[in-house]
Amino acid sequence: MDQIDESSQARSLEGFTPLLSIHEACGALLMILVIIWTSYYRDGFSWKSNPQLEFNWHPLLMTIGLVFLYANAMLIYRTQRNVRKRRLKFTHAGMMFFIVLLTVIALVAVFDSHNLASPNPIPNMYSLHSWVGLTTVILFCCQWVAGCVSFLFPGLQGPLRASYMPIHVYFGVAAFVGAITSCLLGLNEKAIFSLQDKYKTFVGEGILINCIGLLFIIFGGLTVYLVTQERYRRLPRPEDDVLLSR
Known part of the structure; x- marks a missing residue:
């Protein structure tokens, strides 16, 4: 029976490793291209002493946090399927908390770059990018808090966890899609504002921005x-319920 189960699981996981490898390669390339863009074309990084360069932390940290790390945090139950559930839950929650910290720094950077711009400050929260982005951040933080209460609080009953799980998964994916959408809107906004008419002439920076967008x-x-994909889910283990009840 165990051999049949193992064989069935192996068949259900067909294609997972190649797809995951392509996924991680795309994520690594995405971060590299964003670093090239912000370092070479946008002149690097600074903090409040140079608000224009302080802005560059915003796209970089958002890409690392709300895109790459968020994706891997969602996939951790499928990539680390042989690790105990309790450890996975704390790792997942810890990654999410680290993403919150990166997001806060990224938001401080963009608001500083607007408010400290000289000679005239740049208005905040007027664009579709900012509206979608802030909505995504709020949803992400609510997801993290609700997930910690639902899945790490030892006194919560199993049926309540089970009933909340589909909601947690749905809104987790929704927040991630919102993050991708916000990044695409932000890229397009930055390309139009920074390059202006040069964007139409296929300059190197414009092509790089478009490539980054496709990678997103x-x-x-x-x-x-x-x-x-249900077939890639981590199969439950007998010790899972015991671990979560402690």
Whole structure:
């Protein structure tokens, strides 16, 4: 019986490793291209002493946190399927908390770059990018708090956890899609504002921005596929319920 179960699980996981490898390669390339863009084309990084360069922390940290790390945090139950459930839960929650910290720094950077701009400050929260982005951040933080209460609080009954799980998964994926959408809107906004008419002439920076946008779409699509495929789910183990009741 165990051999049949193992054989069935192996068949259900067919294609997972190649897709995951492509997924991680796209994520690594995405971060490298964002670093090249912000370092080479946007002149690097600073803090409040140079608000224009302080802005560059915003796209970099959002890409690392709300895109790459968020994707891997959602996939951790599928990539680390042999690790005990209790450890996975704390790792997942810890990654989410680290993403919150990166997001806060990224938000401080963008608000500083607007408010400290000289000679005239730049208005905040007027664009569709900012509206979608802030909505995504709020949803992400609510997800993290609700997940910690639901899955790490030892006194919560199993049926309540089970009933909340589909909601947690749905809104987790929704927040990730919102993050990808916000990144695409932000890229387009930055390209139009910074390059202006040069964007139409296929300058190097414009082509790089477009390539980054395509990678966001590919990486996001692969993430959603891997997260939502039932056949890639981690199979429950007998010790899971015991571990979660402690």
